[in-house]
Amino acid sequence: MLDDVKPLVSIDNLRVEFQGEDGPIVGVEDVSFSIAPGETVCVVGESGSGKSVTSLSLMRLVEFGGGKITGGKLEFASAGGVIDVAHADDDTMRAIRGNEIGMIFQEPMTSLNPVFTVERQMTDGLRMHLGLSAEAASARALELLKQVRIPEPERRLKQYPHELSGGMRQRVVIAMAMACEPRLLIADEPTTALDVTIQAEILSLINRLKRETGMAVLFITHDMAVVAQVADRVVVMCRGNLVEEGAVEEIFENPKQDYTRALLAAVPRLGEMRGKPAPEPMRLIGDDAAAPAPVLPDKPEPLLEVSNLTTRYPVKGGLFRRTVANVHAVEDVSFTINKGETLALVGESGCGKSSCGRSILRLSEPTSGAVQLDKRDIIGLGERDLRRAWRDMQMVFQDPFASLNPYMRLRDQVAEPLRNFDLARGSEVEDRVAGLFDRVHLPRSFMSRFPHELSGGQRQRVAIARALAVRPKLIIADEAVSALDVSVQAQVLNLMMELQAELGISFLFISHDMAVVERVSHRVGVMYRGRLVEIGTRAQVFENAQHSYTKSLMSAVPIADPTRRTIGEEMNFRPIPSPLFPLGHEPDPSEYTEVAPGHLVLKNTVS
Amino acid sequence: MKLPAAFRTSKGLLGTALVLVILLIAVFAPMVIPVDWTTKMDMRARLSPPTWAHPLGTDQLGRDLMYRVLLGARTSIVIASSAVLMSIVIGLPLGLISGYAGRTTDNVLMRLVDTLLAFPALLLALTISAVLGPNLQNTIIAIGIAFTPFLARIIRGEALRVAQMPYVEAARTAGNSDLRLILRHILPNIMPAVIVQSTISLAFAILAEAGLSFLGLGTQPPDASWGLMIQASRDYLDRAPWTALVPGAAVALTVLGLNMFGDALRDALDPRSKGAS
Numbered sequence: 009m010l011d012d013v014k015p016l017v018s019i020d021n022l023r024v025e026f027q028g029e030d031g032p033i034v035g036v037e038d039v040s041f042s043i044a045p046g047e048t049v050c051v052v053g054e055s056g057s058g059k060s061v062t063s064l065s066l067m068r069l070v071e072f073g074g075g076k077i078t079g080g081k082l083e084f085a086s087a088g089g090v091i092d093v094a095h096a097d098d099d100t101m102r103a104i105r106g107n108e109i110g111m112i113f114q115e116p117m118t119s120l121n122p123v124f125t126v127e128r129q130m131t132d133g134l135r136m137h138l139g140l141s142a143e144a145a146s147a148r149a150l151e152l153l154k155q156v157r158i159p160e161p162e163r164r165l166k167q168y169p170h171e172l173s174g175g176m177r178q179r180v181v182i183a184m185a186m187a188c189e190p191r192l193l194i195a196d197e198p199t200t201a202l203d204v205t206i207q208a209e210i211l212s213l214i215n216r217l218k219r220e221t222g223m224a225v226l227f228i229t230h231d232m233a234v235v236a237q238v239a240d241r242v243v244v245m246c247r248g249n250l251v252e253e254g255a256v257e258e259i260f261e262n263p264k265q266d267y268t269r270a271l272l273a274a275v276p277r278l279g280e281m282r283g284k285p286a287p288e289p290m291r292l293i294g295d296d297a298a299a300p301a302p303v304l305p306d307k308p309e310p311l312l313e314v315s316n317l318t319t320r321y322p323v324k325g326g327l328f329r330r331t332v333a334n335v336h337a338v339e340d341v342s343f344t345i346n347k348g349e350t351l352a353l354v355g356e357s358g359c360g361k362s363s364c365g366r367s368i369l370r371l372s373e374p375t376s377g378a379v380q381l382d383k384r385d386i387i388g389l390g391e392r393d394l395r396r397a398w399r400d401m402q403m404v405f406q407d408p409f410a411s412l413n414p415y416m417r418l419r420d421q422v423a424e425p426l427r428n429f430d431l432a433r434g435s436e437v438e439d440r441v442a443g444l445f446d447r448v449h450l451p452r453s454f455m456s457r458f459p460h461e462l463s464g465g466q467r468q469r470v471a472i473a474r475a476l477a478v479r480p481k482l483i484i485a486d487e488a489v490s491a492l493d494v495s496v497q498a499q500v501l502n503l504m505m506e507l508q509a510e511l512g513i514s515f516l517f518i519s520h521d522m523a524v525v526e527r528v529s530h531r532v533g534v535m536y537r538g539r540l541v542e543i544g545t546r547a548q549v550f551e552n553a554q555h556s557y558t559k560s561l562m563s564a565v566p567i568a569d570p571t572r573r574t575i576g577e578e579m580n581f582r583p584i585p586s587p588l589f590p591l592g593h594e595p596d597p598s599e600y601t602e603v604a605p606g607h608l609v610l611k612n613t614v615s
Numbered sequence: 616m617k618l619p620a621a622f623r624t625s626k627g628l629l630g631t632a633l634v635l636v637i638l639l640i641a642v643f644a645p646m647v648i649p650v651d652w653t654t655k656m657d658m659r660a661r662l663s664p665p666t667w668a669h670p671l672g673t674d675q676l677g678r679d680l681m682y683r684v685l686l687g688a689r690t691s692i693v694i695a696s697s698a699v700l701m702s703i704v705i706g707l708p709l710g711l712i713s714g715y716a717g718r719t720t721d722n723v724l725m726r727l728v729d730t731l732l733a734f735p736a737l738l739l740a741l742t743i744s745a746v747l748g749p750n751l752q753n754t755i756i757a758i759g760i761a762f763t764p765f766l767a768r769i770i771r772g773e774a775l776r777v778a779q780m781p782y783v784e785a786a787r788t789a790g791n792s793d794l795r796l797i798l799r800h801i802l803p804n805i806m807p808a809v810i811v812q813s814t815i816s817l818a819f820a821i822l823a824e825a826g827l828s829f830l831g832l833g834t835q836p837p838d839a840s841w842g843l844m845i846q847a848s849r850d851y852l853d854r855a856p857w858t859a860l861v862p863g864a865a866v867a868l869t870v871l872g873l874n875m876f877g878d879a880l881r882d883a884l885d886p887r888s889k890g891a892s
Contacts, residue, residue: 371784398788411781415803415886421786428790458886474789 015042016085016192016224017066022094023079024061024070035061035075037248043192045085048218048225050235050256053245054271054493059228062245063194066226067109068093068101084109084192107137110185110223112178114197119181120169126153126180127165130187137188152183156213157580175206182213189221196228203356204520205581208564211238212575232275232494233523233566236260237575244268256570274498276523277568282551287350287528289502292495302508304530305348311514312345312368312401312482316597317377319360319367323588336587337363338374339538340598345482345531348508350515352525354561355535356584361518364535365484368516369403370394382481399429402475406487408467412459418470419455425477444473448503465496472503476511484516489524501528522565526550531606534558537587539598544607554609621882630875637869641692644685653682654837662855672857674847680861687839687862692869694755694833694840695820699813701759706766707809713767714774715797725771731764737826744832754833758823762816769812773805780804807881814877818870841865 022039025032036058043049051059064070065077066084082093086108091100105111113119121129130152131145140148146165153161156179169177178198185193195214199207215238218225227238235242239256244267252265263269273292281288288301319338322331338360345351353361366372368379370386379386381400389397405411412421422441426432432440442452448469459467468488475483485504489497505528507513519525525532526546533543534557542555553559560581567574589595600608621627657669657677665672671681713724731739743757777783778801786800825842827833834840841862848858 369788371788395790398790403785403788405781405785407781411785413782413786413800413804415884416799424786424791425789428792428795460887471785474785478790 014085015083016045016047017226018042018083019062019066019080020083021080022062022065022077022082024058024065024075025078026073026075032078034248035070036065038080039245039248039250040080041243041250041253043224043226045191045224046218046222048227048238048240049243050227050229050239050241051243051245052229052232052235052271053251054230054495056247057245058248059230059245060196061248063111063196063226063228066093066192066194067105067111068096069105086191106133106185106190107188108190109192109194110188110190111194111196112181112185112198114200120177122169125166125168126172130165130180130184133184134187148187149183152187153180155186155217156180156183158183173206174202175209178202178206178210179213182210182217186217186221190223192224192226193218194226194228197230198227199234200229200231204522204566205356205560205564207234208566208575209580211566214238215575230493231566232272233277233568236568236570237566237573239570244271260568260570270495272568274495275568276498276521276527278523278526278562278565279550279567281526281546283547285547287505287530287546289505290498290527292498292502300506300509302348302350302505304346305512308346308349310344311347311349311382312516313378313380314344314364314368315342315378315380317341317364317367317374317379319363319372319374321372331591333588333590334593336360336538336589336593336595337372338367339595341377341535341538341540342598343533343540343543345514345516347481347514348512349531350508350517350529351531351533352517352519352529353533353535354519354522354525356520356561358584358587359535360538360587361535362486363538365403365486365516365518369398369401369484371403396429399478400480401482401484402478402480403484403486404468404471404475404488407491408464408471409459409491411471412467414459416458417455418457418459418462422455422470422474422477425474429478431478440477444477447476447507448473463496465492465500468492468496468500469503472500472507476507479511480513482514482516484518486518487520488517490519490521497524504528522562523568534561537584539610539612541610542608544604548604548607552604552607554603554607619883621879624879626875627879627882630872630877630879633868633872634876637688637692637872640685641689645689648682648686650686653678653686653839655679662851662858664855664857671861672855674844674858675851675855680844680858683839683844684841684861684865687841687844688865690751690834690838690840691821691824691842691866694751694758694824695817697755698758698762698820698823699816701755702762702766702816703809703813705759706763707770709763710767710770710772711774711797711801711805714771715778715793715801717775721771724767728764728767731760732768736761736765737823740823740827741830741832744827749827749832749835751834754824754827757827757832758820761823762820766809766812766816769808770805773808774801777801777804803884806884810877810881810884814870814873817873818866821866821869 020040022036024036026035039062051062053059061070061075066082077094080094084091084093086104127146127149130149134140134145134148149165150161153164158164158176158179199210202210214225229235242256242259243253244251246267252263252268259268263272274290286301286303317338318340320334320336323333323335325332341364343351353364355361363372367374374387386397419441422444423437426437426440441455445452445455450466450469489500492500504515508515517528529546531545532549533540534549536557542549542558549558553562564581596612599611601611603609622631657673660669660673661677662675663669663673669679673679709724713721740757740761743760744753747753747756783796783800786796821842824833824840825846828840828843829846834843844862845859851858
């Protein structure tokens with residue numbers, strides 16, 4: 009067949025503009041690439057690179073977001089011949105959307121309508137595009153659910169979106185996108201909002217569907233590890249332009265452009281720390297002076313001791329809003345952090361890792377257990393003493409856009425703790441704040457700015473400076489780098505390691521990202537359903553995982569290396585059961601087996 | 616000092632101009648216009664459409680609408696703005712404390728507010744006004760109290776939302792006292808909602824005063840207020856629509872001006888509206 013060599017999609021000199029208040033803003037400047045039938049092309053880039061705008065242009069959906077295709081051609085080889093999407097009329101577009109091009113979005117919760125059953129949402133499209141009868145459409149919907157391997161498909165049809173887990177919801181969305189057997193599937197960050205095990209399931213599902221149906225996939229993502237796992241070809245974008253294009257192995261092994269090289273250098277790869285005794289800063293391109301690596305003090309000295317910490321949130325219900333059940337967020341967790349050490353808590357959403365961090369600071373009040381910082385009890389402290397205790401432990405939050413007061417100058421926000429704890433007075437305050445800005449590598453001119461004038465990474469530096477102001481012994485970093493672009497993430501991680509090396513601060517590093525955790529931590533604790541299921545040194549947990557949950561978590565992590573594809577044919581992980589328990593339920597205490605010195609594994613079966 | 620950017624937009628300028636003009640009228644009209652001009656009844660020109668003698672027409676008693684609407688400005692503005700100010704003075708701390716403290720404090724305060732909310736605002740104002748007696752000061756108190764629960768509810772909701780923001784938690788661990796948290800971190804972030812709600816309340820307060828006047832509890836004839844004029848016009852809408860249009864336009868222009876001014880004020884307070892500095 010001669011047609012085989014013809015591309016399915018060919019994008020030529022695409023230019024997209026958005027109407028801004030002061031004239032047009034260019035979303036995509038000049039991008040050209042093509043997609044062959046049956047091929048997976050990954051478009052990768054950081055926020056603002058124009059990768060989503062490019063994919064939305066292919067469906068002409070940019071117009072709904074106020075954008076306009078102002079130049080170039082978007083040729084799509086539909087069943088009826090080649091169509092230029094950039095200039096097609098609305099009827100043609102309606103016939104293509106959802107029919108010849110399917111699309112799946114980032115947020116599986118918002119791309120399904122909460123008031124319709126799964127059956128209703130699926131059959132609507134089938135009846136419209138394919139003209140099926142109600143029965144035929146239902147039968148086809150069931151067939152599609154089986155194709156995406158949803159357990160108990162008959163029952164799912166009658167359910168509403170909120171009754172399904174995040175992974176199942178994304179499967180339904182994929183089933184809907186597959187309904188008309190599209191020639192091209194556009195997946196815009198389809199796994200970004202999902203846990204790593206569910207991400208692995210969805211990636212393997214997309215891979216299988218692609219092989220079975222022969223459709224092409226345009227995969228948009230910011231995650232180099234995902235790219236390495238699924239792509240045939242890669243398109244790297246930056247600020248509305250195409251930077252580099254090539255086969256996946258070539259991009260990873262022999263990147264030609266500096267930007268691609270810098271991007272790859274910033275991605276931590278699971279397993280690359282094997283055999284190294286201590287955390288190691290990332291080697292960033294253009295940053296010759298390697299940040300100092302944190303070294304542990306010779307004699308381990310415990311700083312934070314958490315024993316049998318339990319936190320439950322009441323669930324209110326009924327006429328009088330009585331407590332009807334409890335969410336067991338943290339269940340009998342014990343660990344120690346030594347001075348100058350980083351302990352990472354990893355786990356999937358809802359495992360209690362954030363609640364654990366908050367309970368230590370008593371931002372959430374623990375139900376029982378003991379927390380000691382430097383031999384001093386934290387749980388029993390009154391309001392006033394607790395405030396004083398915060399001098400020694402500070403928190404850095406996940407969302408840099410929400411953790412700074414939008415109405416306050418940055419200088420004042422960093423100066424607040426200095427004044428409140430009476431650490432500096434008068435002109436000394438200004439000097440200390442300036443010093444802290446130097447410390448986190450921000451220009452002093454930023455001091456009189458407001459938060460909105462900074463980028464996400466810069467804001468996170470300010471948040472770190474604020475936490476550092478009191479010279480704390482412990483910083484709890486709750487997903488502190490998760491919202492940042494990879495290159496910025498690497499810089500912030502290096503900053504944290506540098507601060508540890510120079511100031512001897514201990515970190516409780518809460519994260520869902522195994523590769524990042526492997527980079528920064530001395531010791532690692534894995535959490536599952538509120539329990540610490542395994543804890544040990546980084547090497548023990550990463551190289552000799554014992555608990556079945558740790559193992560399955562590791563197997564699900566995508567590795568940023570196309571020669572090590574771990575996303576298998578069919579990945580199925582057991583869904584995490586609900587942490588909701590009836591009133592008065594007293595679970596067994598956590599008991600551990602010590603498999604090696606300092607390496608503890610939970611004995612109890614927790615499911 | 617340069618005018619903030621938010622006031623330099625066309626909407627901001629127009630709003631500010633309208634508010635200024637209305638304030639000037641409220642302050643100076645009673646000094647310039649003798650009272651008897653507004654009460655003089657021209658019996659041969661009752662319900663007269665606009666003429667040279669009466670540029671905005673006359674009402675059912677032949678009184679000049681232009682003079683009445685100019686003189687009525689002070690009564691309406693004073694009552695409405697004082698009443699709204701009063702509802703802010705009571706409602707703001709109530710809502711802030713309720714939203715910040717939560718638990719029992721919140722429950723007690725909000726049940727109190729709910730009790731007030733259960734009465735229609737006008738009925739409540741009517742009762743208070745009837746008990747205290749009809750005069751300017753009592754009208755203000757009546758409307759002020761009647762409007763307080765709405766404001767308190769809105770502020771509580773906002774305070775509840777803002778109190779959960781990470782920057783408030785971060786400020787807590789930075790050693791701030793409860794008072795400082797509320798004043799420095801929560802209050803500035805709920806001000807947009809307070810400003811928007813206040814400008815809307817002002818419009819309703821002008822009309823509430825009319826309702827009270829109609830029932831003989833607000834402004835007493837022959838004094839003029841916009842609300843009273845609108846109420847009086849209701850029987851003549853078909854024959855003399857200008858009797859309603861003139862005071863109605865005054866209310867509408869005031870509300871429009873206040874809304875645009877309020878939006879500009881909100882934007883001027885928001886650091887995000889300023890360019891990089």
